[in-house]
Amino acid sequence: MKAIEARDVALSFGETPALRGASISVAPGEIVAIMGPSGSGKSTLLHCLAGILVPDAGEIHFDGHRIDTLSEQQRSILRRDQFGFVFQFGQLVPELTAEENVALPLLLGGVKRAAALNQARPWFERLGLGGLEGRRSGELSGGQAQRVALARGLVARPGALFADEPTGALDSLTGEQVMDLLVASAREQGTTVVLVTHEARVAAYADRQVIVRDGKVNALVHS
């Protein structure tokens, strides 16, 4: 059983190939780290798996369904309803409070405001953010903002969480706290996680690591 799968995916930006036959499969509830040097194609692969980019060739499957052939609108709905995202710089909406940011995926999914905020609030205690619900992103530290982003990524109980360098902007101790919470929360919900990182210490939180090199995925064979 595979939750997410890429089969022989290729994608070029203009004349520059980013992926050249990349294949990967992720089991339900598994946490996989994609590593690789800068420019290797690891973020491009994540964006293909998450239905943000459409490959030139190959197939992307989620939960048994092919998603690379879906229309832009269908992929947008899929991302909203099934996927959560955490990016390097949190990318919180600055005009919204922290709890409104966490509630955002629910609001976009049609949940009423009061209900969405009710679902968002428990995440603040769970992630050690109690008392910060009313703050805006400018009033949060980097680690706090990233934990808010993590809560936002998981609040709608997505089938998959895609995290692109989620600790890249944090010092190592704060980054570890975020990873600890990410792993614990994803396990609790049974969420499949695909994580891109260039840091081995972050990748070590995953169940499995793969390396993208020259646009292809190398499964690491543990001796």
Place this chain on the structure above:
Amino acid sequence: MTLLGLLEREPSHGYDLKRDYDTFFSRGKSLPFGQVYATLGRLVRDGKIVVGEIEPGVGPERKRYVITDRGATEFESWLTEPVQAEPNLQTVLFTKVVLALMLDRPAEEYLDTQRATHLRRMKELTDIKRGGNLVDVMLADHGLFHLEADLHWIDTTAARLDALRTVVKG
């Protein structure tokens, strides 16, 4: 030297020293009583500690060991001396890479295998950290940072293999 340091804190019985050593330093490999008393005997012989008051009681008499000025000076000197920063320029891995290139063997595969082995160990240490107390966390961190430094070297070397091959093959 660790036992000397524990005695610098306060005079202690052999049993207490073993307990504290096991708590903070042994990490699952308990220090045998025989080794504790052999070390204490050697430190007494060398004048670094002395046997203080002996407490009578049920069973064998309990000796309390006390650090001497000589022992304290030696401990202080050891404590303040930086640990040698080993450049590790001739590691086994380095030797393997150079030989592999010389012999037209798949150096990149060796590096990949080593990377996988390092990452597996890093995962084990991370699991220890996630379930451990602060002492476990700090010890695991020490290992993780060293493994991470090795991985940086592995990655950089992998990126330079073509250039290194030219140098090695002449």
